Amino acid sequence: MQQLVKRHISKYIEQQKSKFPIIAVTGPRQSGKTTLLKNIFKDYRYISLENPDVRAFATEDPNGFLNEYNNKVIFDEVQKAPLLFSYLQGIVDESKIMGQFILSGSQNFHLMQGITQSLAGRVALFKLLPFDLSELKANNLLEDSFAETCVKGFYPAIYDREIQPGIYFTNYIQTYVEKDVTELLNIKDLRAFRTFIGLCANQAGQLLNLSALANACNISQPTAKNWLSVLESSYIVYLLQPYYENFNKRLVKTPKLYFYDSGLLCHLLKIKTSEALTKNRLKGNIFENMVITELQKQNYHNYLNNEYYFWQDNHANEVDLLMSTDEGFSIFEIKATQTITSDLFKNMDKFEANASPKKVEKTLIYGGLENQKRSKYKILSWRDPK
Known part of the structure; x- marks a missing residue:
């Protein structure tokens, strides 16, 4: 299965596969997880737990299943056979083989539940969202x-x-x-x-x-x-x-x-x-949704581990997106307009006044195409949010 678009997350998965016994990739259905994993792990067997016969084997006889598929295996939609997680723990603890199993799933709750209960510390976890x-x-x-x-x-x-x-x-x-x-x-x-x-x-x-x-x-x-x-x-x-x-x-x-x-x-x-x-x-809500999700995608696809928030007080003063930094905050105002006016900066300025003396980096992401670097603000096109 040839990958038409190179996914940024690939290189970070490559970096971790020799450091953890298990790699897990989660994300929406149809976000490209199977294609990605088959391209990175070309010599691995691919087993889908969506298949009822395969799932029955894994559920009814996990020992026999994992004797059959015991190394260099991709288990897709693995959350459908939750019994496997505790068995995998024993196998990787004994073998000490890095990159032994690759797990993927599209139901985050069940996948994460299996990982946190049985595989904590043994898994490098990645999120693959649709294209950024x-x-x-x-x-x-x-x-x-x-x-x-x-x-x-x-x-x-x-x-x-x-x-x-x-x-x-x-x-x-x-x-x-x-x-x-x-x-x-x-x-x-x-x-x-x-x-x-x-x-x-x-x-x-x-x-x-x-x-x-x-x-x-x-x-x-x-x-x-x-x-x-x-x-x-x-x-x-x-x-x-x-x-x-x-x-x-x-x-x-x-x-x-x-x-x-x-x-x-x-x-x-x-x-x-x-x-x-x-x-x-x-329109403004949809644009904001696209940009904030884009920054979340960059976060996951580039393995940055940033934590994003918004800020709003009881007077409806608001910052669309906020990230805590070592020196203070990085904040973002997101507007669909293609025309830059001074009004677009006032909420960020109010936040900066409230946050003083902490340093605040202020970025406007807007619906136009030109980037600008002003003395107090960074202005980015929707095509180049960072």
């Missing part, structure tokens, strides 16, 4: 405008097989999202769940309002919380946490909701073209 902007740029696949890019999204199949985004995402929801849902939760009313996903899309880039989601779907708040956890576990949405340090003000402590892919987000909002996006009232 620099991967697309390097292969001349990046669209000219952020609106086109947002609507198209970043899933590899859209680029590799030139599938129309609308067709791809319709099938993605039916084939993968609802499949994961039925496996993780016994949801009898899929229509209500589809409504729930659509309402989550309307909250993208905003403070999470779980009670509003529950009321609109006519479900209880604990049910809404469970449904949201499934979407998180399946890499559809994620929550960005607020930064709590109190600069003598009351701070918002509710997380914000984002989608891992702007194309799926646009599809759920029934935005089918770049023209429709530019006229949509949620």
